[in-house]
Amino acid sequence: xxxxxxxxxxxxxxxxxxxxxxxxxxxxxxxxxxxxxxxxxxxxxxxxxxxxxxxxxxxxxxxxxxxxxxxxxxxxxxxxxxxxxxxxxxxxxxxxxxxxxxxxxxxxxxxxxxxxxxxxxxxxxxxxxxxxxxxxxxxxxxxxxxxxxxxxxxxxxxxxxxxxxxxxxxxxxxxxxxxxxxxxxxxxxxxxxxxxxxxxxxxxxxxxxxxxxxxxxxxxxxxxxxxxxxxxxx
Ligand code: ATP
Numbered sequence: 346x347x348x349x350x351x352x353x354x355x356x357x358x359x360x361x362x363x364x365x366x367x368x369x370x371x372x373x374x375x376x377x378x379x380x381x382x383x384x385x386x387x388x389x390x391x392x393x394x395x396x397x398x399x400x401x402x403x404x405x406x407x408x409x410x411x412x413x414x415x416x417x418x419x420x421x422x423x424x425x426x427x428x429x430x431x432x433x434x435x436x437x438x439x440x441x442x443x444x445x446x447x448x449x450x451x452x453x454x455x456x457x458x459x460x461x462x463x464x465x466x467x468x469x470x471x472x473x474x475x476x477x478x479x480x481x482x483x484x485x486x487x488x489x490x491x492x493x494x495x496x497x498x499x500x501x502x503x504x505x506x507x508x509x510x511x512x513x514x515x516x517x518x519x520x521x522x523x524x525x526x527x528x529x530x531x532x533x534x535x536x537x538x539x540x541x542x543x544x545x546x547x548x549x550x551x552x553x554x555x556x557x558x559x560x561x562x563x564x565x566x567x568x569x570x571x572x573x574x575x576x577x578x579x
Pocket of ligand 1: 360365385389391394
């Protein structure tokens with residue numbers, strides 16, 4: 346396991362009177378998979394949006410390899426937002442290609458990457474369909490492909506497994522493992538304890554905007570598991 350590539354250091358954020366984050370602090374090392382666990386409204390999405398830079402923190406800092414995270418690194422984050430956010434009336438393959446092109450990938454390579462992801466998720470037959478015409482589970486797979494298509498240096502995924510069928514969960518788990526093994530830090534939020542246990546090296550439990558526990562996933566298997574269950578139940 347490498348150093349502390351991505352550091353979230355005492356990040357606070359308020360929405361009016363709501364303290365969404367209170368000195369949120371954790372780090373994700375190179376090659377690590379970090380599971381972000383907490384009940385509804387705990388602050389997971391807010392943290393991810395601040396890492397991505399679409400939301401500004403009131404105080405605190407996000408650092409990438411020791412430096413305040415800059416635009417370049419943020420462009421290299423593969424992000425899957427909770428609210429999703431693709432174009433419902435656009436063809437599935439066109440959409441993936443468009444996103445790849447936005448990341449500066451040349452047309453031929455963009456097409457190859459789109460085809461590869463569609464194949465992996467068993468969606469080759471649906472490539473010309475509008476996103477809207479796909480089941481929610483399949484839309485989710487396209488959203489994941491969109492987060493991965495530019496071969497990101499960091500992965501930040503908000504509830505990536507919710508609504509996926511078992512085959513897609515396996516594909517996705519394998520992808521995250523491979524990414525982590527290649528040195529890409531991965532953060533994902535989840536309410537699915539079994540997945541968190543299976544996939545993550547480290548887990549953080551967040552409650553009311555703060556990290557209340559953070560450590561190796563092995564700790565889940567002893568006394569702390571009950572605590573995780575309580576947090577996930579929210
Ligand atoms: P969930 O699992 O339900 O997605 P979460 O852990 O991702 O929850 P956040 O969405 O980050 O939590 O929300 C943290 C807190 O900030 C909650 O109390 C939420 O109601 C509040 N909040 C989030 N976005 C806004 C907003 N735009 N305006 C006001 N309050 C907000």
